[in-house]
Amino acid sequence: MKDWGELSETFEKIHKKAILKELNNESEAQTRFDIIDRVIREILQYVHGQISVEPHTEGVRNGFIDYILLASEYKIIVEAKKIGASFPSPTRRKKLKLTGTILGQGEISEAISQAESYARNIDADIVMVTNGECWCYYPLTTSSRNSIYASLLFPFENFDDAETLYNIFSVNNVENHSLKSITTDNDVILNNKLIDTLNNSDYRLGRNNIADHIMPGIDYALLSDNLLRNSEVLNRCYVSTDSRVKFDTTLQMHLSQYKPNLILPAKKVKRGNSKDDLFKQIDITTNTNSNPVTLLIGSVGSGKSTYLKYFELVKSKELLKEKKAHWIYIDLEEIGIDGNPREFIYNSLNNYLLKDNKENPTDYESLIGPAYAKEIEALSRGPYAMLKKNKEKFEEKIIELIDSDYKKVEPYVNKVYKYLSSKQLCVIVIDNVDLFENEELEKRVFSEATSISKSIKCSTIVSIRDTTFIKHKNNSIFNAYELKKFWINPPSFREVLSKRLIYAQHLLKGKSADVEINNGITIKVDDLSLFFSIVQKSVLNENNGKFLEYLSDRNPRKGLHLIQNFLTSGHIQADKAIRNYIEGEANFTFPYHELFKGSVLGQWKYYKETRAEAINIFESNLGSSSLQLVRLYILQFLHSRSKIGLSEVLLTDIRDVISQIGISIDSIKSIIKTLVNHSLIHSNEEHLEDPSYYITLSGGYYIAFLSNLMVYTESVMLDTNIYDNDKFEELTDLTNQIEYERDILERMKIRKNRMIVFLEYLIIIENNILNNPELEKLKSITQIKEKITKEFDKAISRIEYRNKKSC
Template sequence: MKKLVDDLVSTYAKLSLHSANEAETRKKLIDRVLEQVLGWTDDDISYEERVSEDGSTTFADYIIRTADISILIEAKRIGKAFSLVPDKKKVKLSGSFLQGETGSAIKQAREYCRKKSIPFAVVTNGSQWIIFPAVRTDSVSFSDSNAIIFDSIERALGEELTEFTDLLSRSGVIEGNLAVQLIGRNTDQFEERRLNKFFKGGHSKRENPIYPLIENEVITAFSDSIISSDNELLDKCYVKNADRTKFDSRIQMHLQKREPLFSTQPKRPMRKRESGSLVDSINAAYKNHRSLAILILGTVGTGKTTFLQYTRRVASSKYFEKRKDQAYPHWIDIDFRSFSKNESPIGFIYSQLFEYINTDDFFKDYNRSIRSAYKSEIDALKSGPLFLLSKDEKEFEKKITEVIMSDYEKKAPYVDKQLNYGAKKSPIFLVIDNVDQFEDDETQSQIFSDAIAIASRLNINLIIAMRESTYVNHRASPTFDAFDFDPFHIEPPEIPSVLSRRFFLSAQLLSGKKGSFTALNGANFDVDDLSVFIDIVKSSVLGTEIGERIDVLANHDVRLALRMTREFLARGYTDPAKALRKYKSENKYTLPKQEAFRSILLGNQSVYSEQFSVIGNPFDSRLGRSNGELLRLFVLGALVKQSGSNGGGYIDGPDIRDNLKSIGFSESDTLDVLGDLCHFRFAHTKSHGKADFSSSYFASRLGGHIIRNLISDFTFVENVMMDTFIADRGCWERLKNISTQVQEERNIVNRIKLRAERAEIFYEFMLTEYIKILNEAQKRGLDPVWLTNPLEELKSTLDTNLQNAVQSAIRNYG
């Protein structure tokens, strides 16, 4: 670098001596600084780009562009042009600074930037560099902004070289240094340009009027906490088998597998041939010379807790039957959902063990357990410290009671002695569940080490249930490394099978129940058997498009699928009277799928908000910068393309990072987007771990449906549009105006037409913004997997869907 700097300073001196013109200054000095010192490439720099307005055309010397940022550079010849540049590093863009030739150059660059919508500008004569914000979107005026000045090439490439390159180099600009220094933040989205901030939707008071009559039964049947119900209900709702789909023909995408967590294949008790594997391990506990250590692993919502409770209360119920004539096995649940981080993990575990001991028939009985648990201590006291009292039986028993009560009040020693004795008589299973309620790795690690220490010390069996990602985070720790766990992998049951059982159960619970509600037209509507409505819903969901939507959106998360079903039962249908009448006369009726889908997307909100919805917004990356708004969609499109019909479905983290950096996005932006894609279940890491650059990534089934199906769905686009930032002011005003018209329009057909028009405007704008990123990717020769345009591919499908919606409204309402 020193040789280059010396050469550039020498070149400047020669050019200055001969009063070089602008062309010579640019070629011999400015070009070299931009490319060799600051690291900009030919793909980044546009030379002599046309600037036209009102029939007048001029040319900008340099425009530097990436997918995320643009900078205009106005070059002047070496000489007197910037002779009035002040000595200060920062100067207000006002007053005398904007006078003379210096001011003229700044104003010219600012005008070019305004015409080209470029936020930052540089004016330079090769030696002096004036850098300033030309177009601001944060309501700060140009005259209140500051310019940063490097007053000589000797200083810029000498003592201030680090500052110069941090500010203007390709890597520095991509990391946001220029924006932070000039405007104080690396974001350009300041106004509230999200429709959900202005329009609260037309569904705030709309709910299913029949729902209050069926609410209790639906909550019981579709609860994700079915484990709290009686054993008969648990048995009816439990789904054993899981046949995983390997290829989704609708979206032509292979569904990838994550890498195995163990060198040996874990047991898979959700599969029929291995369904009794945990029960077999439990039954063998009598014969084992060492305690069992079992890991129950599965993704979020796969039913790990349900599986454990089914094993205990149904599959192994006889094994754990309490007997009066002999000791019996014990299953002690420690559920960390009720754990507070204000208490210690070991204190929480002991309090739960203490509670179990005090309520269990065996452990709370002095003659069956307590006396034997303290026998060795009683014998030692009798022959030792309390020998002189031992002949006075009442006094001796009083002292022994004091010893036991002292332990009882401390809890831990009382629990230790009881369980230590009980484990010698019959197997005891300590079951640790829901550790993942806390994302804090330190807390999780402490829980694991405490549970393992207790189990080891007392010689009891240990079962720990956790997410696969939690295990990945901790498997290299000494706590896990020193313990020989037997792994069980809980595969999520098929969502349609789960819903079928829950619909059957809710119909059973409602069978013969009567009720009445106020229909949409205001009339009172009587129902002789409320289970009929469940039959209608069941036939409208299972084997239908809405059933597939629930399956896809849940992405194997059973808990989420149950929540979505409860949501649309509560809010998805506004005219159950019509459904019941039609069903009674025709013995068939399918509820409107768009109402159900909308209610799933909205949840308990009146308008879509990513924060409260079960599904994230692929149209807004939440980076606070308009040029990066569609980065989620861009990365997801590549992942889906990679998982296409050839089946080679992973992209490595470093490849994603390098490709996005080449088009102008920072590592932190890339990591934020990857984290969001995993958080919203659009994509997964191959390793089960958190999103980082050491991971490989693949699109989930949900991600595939987003890219190849849902972004052309009218209901989906219309709803997620409400929580998408609209960068273009003209487009924003159009969408706002149409939204106002939608709310004011009473004619249903006209309202549908307006909604369709609004969705089309939004989609066209998103397509325009996506092409900007795609053009940068094409210009830099990225791999074809990155050059897909899902919005363009599905544009005709969306148009057809919008037309169909309007035609359907005309048929139904005239």
């Protein structure tokens, strides 16, 4: 959204039109088109869905309203008259009495009366009348008209008035409660959250009783860094099958393809092939070729780093050995966001030379001496010819020469690698170029990496995200080099989890531990791998497996992080699981609510979005009850499109629907960015002015399942603003009762009542804002309430049954 400074030039253009004399004789429609409409759209920046033009009204006086403007929870009525209409002339007095001699008679009085009548019929907040030159406005109140004063602005006569009009009525400022300065509204509620009423809102549960005993399994099986160092383990855990789903039957939605069209043409890496296209390229590459820069492109979590390590240590190990190729892997993760790419890459190349590369020696005799042979020979013929017979002194001069280059790094690396690449194949692999998501750093890294590798005659493979490639594809840095592109799909999510858990089980096989359970008793666990047997059954079954798969959007890295949270969280009853398993309950699995809380909350007792692994779709954090559910509605809209095969939706289409709630395009973009950052929606076109977005598996899961579940909605409720003070007090009271109630059945009943109060509060908001046929389709809270109420009823019945059985 542009600020006033940026809009001044646009305002000047409108101003020039406004001062043309012929406008005095034009109609209301022409005035509106030439002046008022431009001010509303270009200066105040209202967009399509936020502007209703001349709708019919009902009530005391039927007629037409020139504009209804919607922003946040506010409605503004604008009655437009032609420029020649008799309105007040510029005056030093900025406020005039509504029933006074100036505003209480003539054409402006008639316009005010008409607009106010309209405003009362539709419960508007602000009445405004204008002929383009004079803008007169006041809040609609129940006070006597005789006590109301209207404000007047003359933006084309006084530049300060133009800025005041912008400051009060521009859509972004209205969303940020600028109208409080002219209304009698109570203070805006920005933080009425139940989480803040709890004394121990930041309480940590700590780890579960078995976490410390299974950490070796977690560290070595789930954390990818450890896998990438060991060829045997990497081979054991590597997944050779892709994730291939175009239509998800569970969520009933069409999925956009992983491989964006803008990547084409790019050959797909076939994980399962022993000799894929990259293998073939390395096979035919020689040290004499002028090779293109090779890009390995994939989405976040597609396994680019794992594939490159697998290629080096397993798949192409024999090929690289046969060709005596040097594979120099440079991980940009270590550079840091403020690092110097050129310096880092040169130091990395130098560090490779210092390693003990036994099969491909890079020591002095094998490489350094021969690389400097011409310079040494030149010294012996030239300035140090007389020292040649004195071997010791001559060698000192050689050391000085090499040492001088070595200390400067670049001359040394250039000299040695140019020689090395003339004799053997050298492949420089640059990984994690875009880890820090810094556009300038990405450009510098790619530019330096490619120019350095070209100058020292090495082949180059650069691993980048699809979004990074699309963002830079037309950049001069990319166009400066011949590019060969490979695409890698994400691996099968469940197979990744399965192999990692099996390996963790293998690591703990036969390891024993004394585990203290909650009542202080210690149980002897002879084989800790039993725990991972339970975990496998719990997280890979249909219901729980889909939770991890969908919440992580099939991103194995995110899924493994969720598993790590779960395995160590105090929310899971790990000791109970082990005890039951030892006692013969072989079918024991962790329930869904423990998996959810363990994965999403980790060691925190209560949900806060800033520290949780799940987003709150019932709170948009825009400081307005009317805009509270915009996250939910954007997801709902995209989900409905994906169900009919229209997965990709333009930003303008999203804007046209969602802006009818009264939200600015800037706020829509802000929410979309949040949803993208949390992987609920995605775009391959964010570099475009009007990009398209599609809902991901994760976003579909939120809409179709999570939002309808007790454990999710009750968790996020604590971190949701309650803008109705009475409802907030009622919910606070119920929350306190829950905290102090010790009877499980009574506690569950109070929790149910609290949930009903919360959802009924959201239903009121929903009914107020989704009030036309197009928006009606987005309604969902009533359905959510029905499903969650049934879930509570089942939980209460189970407790009552257990209580009766124990009597």
